[in-house]
Amino acid sequence: MNLLVFTKRVPATQEEEVRIIDDGKGIDLAKIPFKVNDWDNYSVEEAVRIAEKTEGTVTAISMGDRESDEVLRRAIAMGAHNGSLLQLTEPLHDPSQRAAIACNFIKKENIPFDLIFTGVQSEDDQFAAMGGILAAKLDLPYVSMVIGIDEIEKEYVIVRRELEGGLQEKIRVSLPAILAIQSGINEPRYVSIMGVRKASKVERKVYEAEVYNDAPRLIEVERWVYPPKKGGARMLAGELDAVCKDLLGILKEKGVYQ
C-alpha cells in the first residue's frame, strides 16, 4: 500500500510570547523554536505502522520554507521511505491554495497512492481544512478526526472518527481516500538525534511549490491583532508561600477543602 503523509513545520508557541510587528502586518517568530505539527506526528506514525503491516511505502511531503526539510528528516527517521519538499517563498494563508498545490503536485508528478494522511489541523493556523479541500479537488472520499483504523483491506478501510462528548462513529471508506488523523490515535515512536542524522542520507526531493499553484487566493489576511481581553483572572502575586496560602484560602472559601 502506498501512503502519502503531509507533515508541517510549525512554531512551538505554546509557552512563548507571540508578538505582532509592523503595525499588524507581521508576526515576530524569530525567537520561537520550531517543531513538527503535533497532529502530523501522529499521522506519520500511523502511516508507518500501516506500511509495516502491508509492506507498503510511505512518502512524507512538506510544504514550507527550506527549513521544513527538518520535518521530512524526522518523518524518515520514524520510518518514511522518502520525502518531498514543496518549497514556498512566502507563507500561504489560504488553505485552498495549499490544497491546490498538493493536488497538482500529486497529479503532475504521478505520485502513486492508496491513502493520503494529513493531521486534523496545524497548530499555527488551525484551519483544519487541508485534507477536506484536497479530497474534494482529487474527488476522493474523506474522513477527518480519525481516532482509530480498525480494518485495512485493498478496497476499503474501516475507521472510527471522534465526535464531541466521547462519542465516536464508525465509517467504511473506499480506497483511495484521504484521512485526517486526530492526535491520540497511537503513540508516536521516539526519534533520536542520531536517527534524524541518519535520515539525512536518504534523498529528499525539492520542488518549487509555485509551479503547481493554479488557484486564485480566495481569502486574504488584512492584519494581525491580539484577541480582545476578557475579564481576566485576579492574579495572585508575591512569594510562593503566600500565593499558595491564598490559593488554599480560596479552596476553603469555596467549601471544597477544610
Place this chain on the structure above:
Amino acid sequence: MSYALIVAEVRKGIFEERNLDSAGFASLLQKETVLLIPEGPYEIPPITERVLKVPVEEATFLNPLFMSTLIQKVTELKGKPDAVIFTSSSSGTELASYSAGKLGLPLITDLSAYDKERAVFFKSYYSDKIFGEFKVKGEGQFIATVRSGSFKEFAVTKIPATEAMEAVAAGGERTFLGYVEEEKGEIDITKAEFLLSVGRGIGSKDEIADYEELAGILRAVLSGSRPVIDKMWLPKVRQVGTSGKTVKPKVYLAMGISGAFQHIAGMKDSECIIAVNKDPEAPIFQYAHFGIVSDVHKVRDKLKDIVRG
C-alpha cells in the same frame, strides 16, 4: 434571492445547541436565513426565517460527499447562497472543508468574531494568542465554521416557513456503520465538586504520580486536558474538553494547561477556575477567576508542604 444557508448539526436525534451560534452569526449578515436540516423529530427553535428539510437520515446528511452534492442542489433550486455556515465541530469542520473544495468557495474556519461594517472575519492563530483579520475575495460568497459561544444574538422569533426538499443521491464511497459509545470508567469527573486538572505543562508522565498525590491530599479528583490523554498519561475518561467531558465543578484548578479553545469549552462554566501556568499570556488566564504565574511543580510542592504542615 440573497440568503445565508445554515447547515444544522444533529446527533442521535438531537438538535445541537451550537447551531444557535451559526444562527447568531448569520443574523449579523442581515440576509434571509435558511436552515438546512435532515427530516426527523427534532425540536427546532425559531432561529431562521425558513427551514429546508431533507429526506435523509442524520448520518447521511452529515456525510461530506452527500453534503457538497446537497448544497449544489439547493443552489440550483434557490440560487447561490451568500454564506454557507457550519458549526465549528468535528462534523462541521469536515463538511465545510470538503464543500469549500467542491464548490470553490472561500473558507474561514473557527470563526470567532465578525465586523459587519468592514466585512472582516476574525480567526484564531497560535492557540488564541493572535487573531487574523480576514477578507474574502471575489463576489463575497463564503463558507464558514462558527466557534461555539462566539455569536449569541439573533432576532428571529416567529415560526419559520418550512419546505421539504426532494431526495438527493448519497455518496456511496463513505458509509456510516454506527456510533461507538465511550466505555464507562471507574471515575465520573462530571460529578466531582473539585477537579485538579493537569496539562502538557507538567512535562512528563513521571510527574503524574505527584499530582495524583496532591489531588489526594486536597480531596480533589484528578483530570487532564487533551495532550495529557493523547500521551496516555491519564485514561480517556479523565479528559476535560469538547471531545472528552464537559464539567462544572465548584472549583477547577488547572495546572500547566494553556487553554486551547476545545479545553475551555469543556470547563468554562465551572463556578471557580484557578489557573497555574508559567506563561503570563496563556489564554486560560482570560477565563480563570484566579491566576498564578509560576512553575507548576513549585506550586504543587509548596501546596503539599503547607497542607502537610
